Amino acid sequence: MNIRQLRYFLAVAQELNFTRAAEKVGIAQPPLSQQILALEQELGTALFTREKRRVLLTAAGEILVDHAHRVINAAAAAEDAVRLVERGAGANIVVGAVYSAIYSFLPGLLRHFNTLCPNVEISLREMTIAQQIVGLNEGTIEVGLLRGPIHQRDLRTETLYRERLVVAVPSTQANDFGESISIREIAALPLIAVARGTGRGYSDRVLDVFDAHDLEPNIAHEVSDMHTSVCLVAAGMGVSIVPAIMQTMQTNGVAYRSLAEETSGITFAVALRKDTTTPLVEMFIDAARRSAGIMLEQYPTLLMSRTL
8 A cells, every 4th residue: 555546546535436536646547447456455345336337435445535634644744844854944743723722822832832842843724623623633733722622532632721601792782781691681682603513512512501591592693613703793793602712802893791600611622633642742732731821820710720
């Protein structure tokens, strides 16, 4: 098995057509078919069912798709790391982070990490929680900074702290509310909610607040991430329940009110694959722990400790 065979395999898996796959990778169909056949013989199982008018993945082929992506992404990361060393940049670590962390948590983290590893280059990517989970599983990022909880068999997460929940309201309507807003009041308002993902995670924890009080939220809009929800709040399209750290971003047109009811908040965590831990990644996590301690001291009214 080699990288070239895996690339050919993924092309066929995506196109489900040998002719189109051959065109995509830039070779003739017969050699591509021979490479796929050689791969199947090596693995001892068929990866595709070949019918007269269509090609389909077998169960074994479906499994190989995920692993092939990881291998190819790991190879690409290795190539990038070698090129960086050639340029004198040293080692590299690829980190995904939710939008708000880039403006709150990450600056302090990067300062700490630079002290520990001054010659390491950080490749930072703004990503939603769902995008980070995919990135970790496929190997396109090594570390994720996200809100949870997340439940993925191949991922390891460590809670850094909990964020209190607050209500984002249009600043033009801020005087209509007191210093705090009850869940019952929110249930009567148009709610802008982050859409649920494939597992129980951030959006479910927010909506659980309504379940805990036997209330049904009035969801007016569903969005992919919380900074989009805050933008819609600024446009006067509803209210949204968000982590309190969002207040530090001072979005124009948005005011914040505390929740009248006490909640367990939302966890902010570092995530990585269980099978790809390296000394460099562990040093990054250590820097994240230190930065979390400073954040807790800096924002005691916005954040809670790791445990309840």
